[in-house]
Amino acid sequence: MDYLRAVLNSNKEQEASYLKRLISIGAKLNINTTKYQNELKKLNITDSKITKATQSKTIQKVKVSQQHDISSVYTKENAIIINYNRVVSKRDIDFIEERTKTDHQDIFDLRGVFENAYETKLRMDGVDKIVIVQKDKNTVRIILKHEYNLKTIYIINNNQIIIKVLNLHLKEKLSTSLTNNYFNQKKKIIVIDPGHGGKDSGAVGPKKRYEKVAVFKVSKYLYEDLKKRGYTVYLTRKSDKFIQLKNRTHFANVKNADIFISIHVNAVPKNKAHKVKGIETFFLSPARSERAKRVAKLENKSDMDEMNYNSQMTFLTILNQSKITASNKLAIDIQQNLLYKTRQKYSGIVDGGVREGPFWVLVGAQMPAILVELGYISHPSESRRLYNRHYQKLLAEGLANGIDAYFSKNF
Ligand SMILES: [Zn+2]
Structure with missing residues (x-):
């Protein structure tokens, strides 16, 4: 609730300090706090007082990172970006294309641990549905679901996997504004x-x-x-x-x-x-x-x-x-x-x-x-x-x- 209050009051310093508390509690309870760590990064506070406070947290962060080697997943324009805490190779990714009369699914199985929590949904304009789920202990599954044939490709770049959706413009042709x-x-x-x-x-x-x-x-x-x-x-x-x-x-x-x-x-x-x-x-x-x-x-x-x-x-x-x-x-x-x-x-x-x-x-x-x-x-x-x-x-x-x-x- 303190954290919420800080968010509502847009008090960045306070928000950062609460986020740190959340991360530390999360580490103790053995719960993934990647999202908080990312929020914290976004705040980007360079205040010396806060930097000092972060030092003691570094060890916990490493511990969390080992358990969850995927640190963040997000969409940016026509790409899904998956950030790892380690270098990624081709062996880390499996691609399955599922096509039925009514449904098209592109399924990416990524070796790694992201969240042992629930399914998460991402949004990308033009794609009907993107779901991320921890499929099993070592596999994160990303499913792109759409009504027509999208073309997806992936690129491996050091500690990043980038999934790109190529023909998004098709969607615009299909959907007329009123319907x-x-x-x-x-x-x-x-x-x-x-x-x-x-x-x-x-x-x-x-x-x-x-x-x-x-x-x-x-x-x-x-x-x-x-x-x-x-x-x-x-x-x-x-x-x-x-x-x-x-x-x-x-x-x-x-x-x-x-x-x-x-x-x-x-x-x-x-x-x-x-x-x-x-x-x-x-x-x-x-x-x-x-x-x-x-x-x-x-x-x-x-x-x-x-x-x-x-x-x-x-x-x-x-x-x-x-x-x-x-x-x-x-x-x-x-x-x-x-x-x-x-x-x-x-x-x-x-x-x-x-x-x-x-x-x-x-x-x-x-x-x-x-x-x-x-x-x-x-x-x-x-x-x-x-x-x-x-x-x-x-x-x-x-x-x-x-x-x-x-x-x-x-x-
Ligand atoms: Zn009631």
């Missing part, structure tokens, strides 16, 4: 996370209305709606089942989701129940307001062991400014569309606003992630609405419209 949007949208992957479940019923409102029930209904409607719109959609739970917080984002990471949306409803103690209602959308960031802290506390409590696990994960999860910005944009589109849709048919919908909060359920996500509080189940009339099928469908439609809006602007 383009539908095409791209079709490929977007959305993970919907109905909050709570099983032994964890979430907030409970009057007449035993359960959060886990209301959010599941809306999530199901949203799932159906998004599928009709052409998205690839997954639910973290398909029934009334308890799922640990960390497994929810893990699921989204494994599915390579483009966005992660956690669906909840809020509650306040009985003495305030008549007064507080409204729709709020949160995106992950260090909590600033008391209100955000209170909601986060409520949503985080489902599993205290999880908290410990996740407070470690907070340190070890890459959270960069661009992800926070994207999550913020998504939150705004969702909030606006929820209000717009529900207000067409219902009165007294309160705009609780877009807020930032430290939700553990969002921490592990490797994609823009938000948490929506669809209303207060503690409020007498709002809780009735949250259990009403017509209202649930409107909420789902508002959410889907928000998702459409986000992708149409941010592709």
Whole structure:
């Protein structure tokens, strides 16, 4: 959270010092911190105080490097650049071309260890999908997936492998500007996370209305709606089942989701129940307001062991400014569309606003992630609405419209 705060405040010195702490903790926990090391390099601070602090870390860095001999993988224009900590030879690379009627895949198997974590997705304009995965102990697999025949070549250059995509311009010929949007949208992957479940019923409102029930209904409607719109959609739970917080984002990471949306409803103690209602959308960031802290506390409590696990994960999860910005944009589109849709048919919908909060359920996500509080189940009339099928469908439609809006602007 300190690191996040530094990122948000764009305090480079502080950010660098926290990154160093992350790298040192990562080394102790035997977790790959290459990404932090790269972030640190990017900061490029020449301050003498910080240089001094780095010296003691050099040994740890070498240790990490031996375990993970691929230090970074990234795309630059039409190339994927793989940096090794050692000299690369032709024996380090295997190339497989897979061609079916509908799919073209270029598969590169590289000898080396990059990340023992989850699949990672890279972006390159003109290529439908690039996925990197640690295939086995010694092999990193990079898959380029596309609808037509791309030509890829690779170049070995000392400690670098460069994979180049040659005929990217073909894509432009294929996609006309108007149909383009539908095409791209079709490929977007959305993970919907109905909050709570099983032994964890979430907030409970009057007449035993359960959060886990209301959010599941809306999530199901949203799932159906998004599928009709052409998205690839997954639910973290398909029934009334308890799922640990960390497994929810893990699921989204494994599915390579483009966005992660956690669906909840809020509650306040009985003495305030008549007064507080409204729709709020949160995106992950260090909590600033008391209100955000209170909601986060409520949503985080489902599993205290999880908290410990996740407070470690907070340190070890890459959270960069661009992800926070994207999550913020998504939150705004969702909030606006929820209000717009529900207000067409219902009165007294309160705009609780877009807020930032430290939700553990969002921490592990490797994609823009938000948490929506669809209303207060503690409020007498709002809780009735949250259990009403017509209202649930409107909420789902508002959410889907928000998702459409986000992708149409941010592709
Ligand atoms: Zn909740």
